[in-house]
Amino acid sequence: MSLQNSGVPSSPAAETSTVAKQRSAIFHPTVWADYFLKHASDSNSMSSEGIVEEQFERLKGEVRKMLTGAMYKLLQKLNLIDQIQRLGLAYHFELEIDEQLEQIRRSYFEFHCGDNDDNLHTISLLFRLLRQQGYNVSCEIFNRLKDSEGNFSKSIITDVQGLLSLFEACHLSYHGDDILNDALAFTIIHLESIDKRKASPNLEKQVSHALRQPIQKGLPRLEARRYIQFYQQEPSHNEVLLSLAKLDFNSLQEQHRKELGNLTRWWKDIDIEREFPFTRDRLAELYVWMLGVHFEPEYEISRGIVTKMMVIISILDDIYDVYGTLEELEFLTEAIERWDVNAKEGLPKCMQVFCMILFDFYDEIGYELTRKGRSYRLFYAKEAMKIQARAYLTEAKWCHQNHIPTMEEYMPVALITIGNQMAFVALFLGMGDVVTKDVFDWLIFDDPKIVKASEVIGRLMNDIAGHKFEQERGHVASSVECFMKQYKVTEEEAKKELRKQVADAWKDMNEELRRSTTIPMVLLTRVINLAGAIHAVYEDETDHYVNAGTNFKDFVTCLLVNPLPM
Structure with missing residues (x-):
């Protein structure tokens, strides 16, 4: 993310702090100083707050209907939950997501309703979302992706989206999940050398980012902002989801910097x-x-x-x-x-x-x-x-x-x-x-x-x-x-x-x-x-x-x- 034209104070050159009695330290001064003090009061609130709140609640209602609707197939529902989570919106729909994942788990594992959806992306996403939610899903679900010799089928190598989903699923592994250990090495090898003809430029960017920063290992709001930008570039993105994600991000950003402004007052007193x-x-x-x-x-x-x-x-x-x-x-x-x-x-x-x-x-x-x-x-x-x-x-x-x-x-x-x-x-x-x-x-x-x-x-x-x-x-x-x-x-x-x-x-x-x-x-x-x-x-x-x-x-x-x- 470029810092140009952002109004951010420039990073000072590193300089030596006061010499300690026994040892020394070289900590560069603060980058931010009093920058956030201006956000400490309530004077920065949006004048259109009421209009924004009304729009926000309307969009939330539409997303809630999507989540609880019965017309979606398994993969559609999994993708919707994943998008809501990665866009940083899941905290608005915790109960609905929990209920939907429980229904999906029961349908798939108890009633075998997912037998026609056993592609790489579906299985990987199902596994990751359920384990993230605390369900003890066996990694043997991935055995169906292997050939007769016990290796991952060569047919999945060209499925870039599926490989990326499998890569993310591997980060939810337990001790003894040898299948996932093998899968992680397998996906890294093939994602690092993806055929650009098999992936859109946007998917290629997502792969590059994921290899540096898997979903599980990051700052949630930072990853939400990054995913909003990826999601916006998807031709099939949902405008309701995208609009809600942007409103939510900016609303929370305003609250967070106001909190930091108030903390800066306390900090200055020190x-x-x-x-x-x-x-x-x-x-x-x-x-x-x-x-x-x-x-x-x-x-x-x-x-x-x-x-x-x-x-x-x-x-x-x-x-x-x-x-x-x-x-x-x-x-x-x-x-x-x-x-x-x-x-x-x-x-x-x-x-x-x-x-x-x-x-x-x-x-x-x-x-x-x-x-x-x-x-x-x-x-x-x-x-x-x-x-x-x-x-x-x-x-x-x-x-x-x-x-x-x-x-x-x-x-x-x-x-x-x-x-x-x-x-x-x-x-x-x-x-x-x-x-x-x-x-x-x-x-x-x-x-x-x-x-x-x-x-x-x-x-x-x-x-x-x-x-x-x-x-x-x-x-x-x-x-x-x-x-x-x-x-x-x-x-x-x-x-x-x-x-x-x-x-x-x-x-x-x-x-x-x-x-x-x-x-x-x-x-x-x-x-x-x-x-x-x-x-x-x-x-x-x-x-x-x-x-x-x-x-x-x-x-x-x-x-x-x-x-x-x-």
């Missing part, structure tokens, strides 16, 4: 340039990252809490990594453990300021939670922060001692410091009654497999992407160094194994998404979404959070600056 000149100034980037977890209008409070929490965590991370001496960091950890405003005395000024920001933020959260009868949640928020600080201190000790831990020693600590658990706690704080005390107990104390898998993805992708930069600035050893030393392998061999562990973690997550009877699907989906957002942030093995003037600038521009032309 005065990061003066109080924490050594840290990363990445408010807009963190907000967009959290949009990848949930973007829906009803989660405005949750987005505000989690963005502030992750900003605070980012500062704390840099205090431990860059600023403090080991003695100071031990005192800071004790102050957080005691959760006593007086415990900050004796700390350096910037750490005292940090403690005040932290405690004031928790007081603000506590007031709102008490007002809503959810005061019990504050205990879990404090506990998660204490766990985070202890883990940061452990890494600081390793760094000061030049200690390279074993993978068995490193991973339990590093899975905490990646911050996923803290993010989920913050997300759940601002959600409604779907989050219970049992959910927080599960999250904090049960070490759930799906959360651990998301942490593995986050930690290993972060380490691979930031490996060289972190070592240049004297950071604690990452999993790359730990693996290289422990197993006496090269850097590339270490990275290859770590990438395999990321792939295995995704299989863990896919398995845990199978219809749960304990944790609501809406919460499990947030875990999946964060893992997908992580892939976007560390795409091409580059840390786009640290290097925020590149891909992340495009992300922010697409999602919060440039509306879609109607």
